[in-house]
Amino acid sequence: MKTGTCRCGRRIFFNNHSCLACEAILGRCDECRSLTSFTSHGEHAECDVCHTSVHACENQNFHVCRSYVSDADKLCQWCQFTAVTPDTSIPQQVSQWATMESAKRRLLLELHRLSLPPYVDNLTESHPLSFLFLADTVDEQGNEKRIITGHDQGVITINLAEADSVHRERTRVELGEPQRTLIGHMRHEVGHYIDWAWAMQVDPEGYHALFGDPQAIDYSQAMDHHYQNGAPENWAENHVSAYATMHPWEDFAETANLYLDIMAIATTANDQDRAHFDLSPQADMPKLVNEILQIVVEASEYNCDLGLAPLLPEQLPPAVIEKLAYVHSLRRHDTAPA
Structure with missing residues (x-):
């Protein structure tokens, strides 16, 4: 992160x-997109970079x-992506929401910098993108409604429980996932979004050659089999994770997740x-x-010194690198399909 x-x-x-x-107040200016300090003037402030009244x-x-932002009582460009927010009368949900927004901002900033x-x-x-941050609920009859994290035509839903480190670690162990982080969830789901909104639009042949034809494999059956x-x-x-073997959609999303991980480390x-x-892009x-x-490899050794998991896989097979190169190539497309 810059x-x-x-x-x-x-x-x-x-x-x-x-x-x-x-002791200056710090934040990000929506006008010049700088991470900087601000000079307070009571009801408004002045960006110390572009000197805009915000x-x-x-x-x-x-x-x-x-x-x-430039206008009072408005949401910043990042908060506008959140279509549904938690119940602000519940302090725990507000705390979880803050954790969600922090990870989402990192993700959106990375997507913007990578075009x-x-x-x-x-x-x-x-193909608008939006986020729903929702919690499990129980109705008057005692029936639980569980929120499933996932993507559907540009809408990414994430269960607020994923902001709870205890829940996340328990689930990580139960599912045998080497890495399970909140921003990892978001990168995976935005991988599905990139698949839907862009990859299959601009280069379906390259997609099919590497990941397979997702329409030729019933997703529900593939999930049950997995x-x-x-x-x-x-x-x-041939795959970055065991989960990626389930279906071409999951293979692409897991690969996009790793690509964003790699580019974040490089940045x-x-x-x-x-x-x-x-x-x-070149x-x-x-x-x-x-x-x-x-x-x-170096960072993973630091993690091991503290009893933490390796940062990422320390070696990737040629087939996975080829898939990463495909995700990277999507940045070269300058125009959307007609």
């Missing part, structure tokens, strides 16, 4: 709220956002002056992956 600079010269990290050195995003009232959907051509209008029989023994030769490495990776993806994996 960092910003306070007016006092100190570095600002993405979730900083105030500068520890000069107001706190309306969701700052719930302490779930740190963005500033991936929804930040391609007119996809915000033709949970009854598990993944093939040789799944790691942070560049910002911290640990590397100078070429992250442009970058050589196999070369970039191999370079990033060197950092992954």
Whole structure:
């Protein structure tokens, strides 16, 4: 994640709220898109980069956002993507919502910097993206309504329970998932969105050659087969995860998830002056992956020192790198299909 600079010269990290050195208020300006400090003028503030008069995003009232916008009582560009929010009368749900929004902001910022959907051509209008953050409920008869995390035609629904680290770790162990994080969920589901809104629109032949034809395989049957029989023994030769073997849609989503993981690590490495990776759409993806994996190996050793899981797989087979290159190639398309 790229960092910003306070007016006092100190570095600002993405979730900083105030500068520890000069106590300036910090956030992101919707006008110039800078992570910076702001000068307060009572009911409004001034961005210390573009000097625009701005107001706190309306969701700052719930302490779930740190963005500033040009108009009072408005949502910032990131909060506008959330179509349904939790019950603000329940403190626990507000806390979980804040965790959700933090991960979502990181995701949207990365998609914007990589020029991936929804930040391609007119996809915000033709294939809009939105998020629903919902909690399980129980009706008057005691029947539980469980919220299933998933994607459906541009709508990403995430169960608020995923913001609970205890629930997430328990589920990770039950399902045998090496990594299960909130932003990982969002990257996976946005992978489905990129599939639906863009990949199958601009290069279906390349998609079919690598992932298969999703319309030729019944998803419900594929899901039942996967949970009854598990993944093939040789799944790691062609897939990034066992779950990716279930169906072409899941294969693409898991691959897109890993691609976004890799690009996020590369962006942070560049910002911290640990590397100078070429992250442009023209970058050589196999070369970039191999370079990033060197950092992954080092970081994974740090994690092991603390008893934590490896950062990412330390080695990827050629078939997976080819799939990553396909996701990377989607950034080269400049126009949406007619």
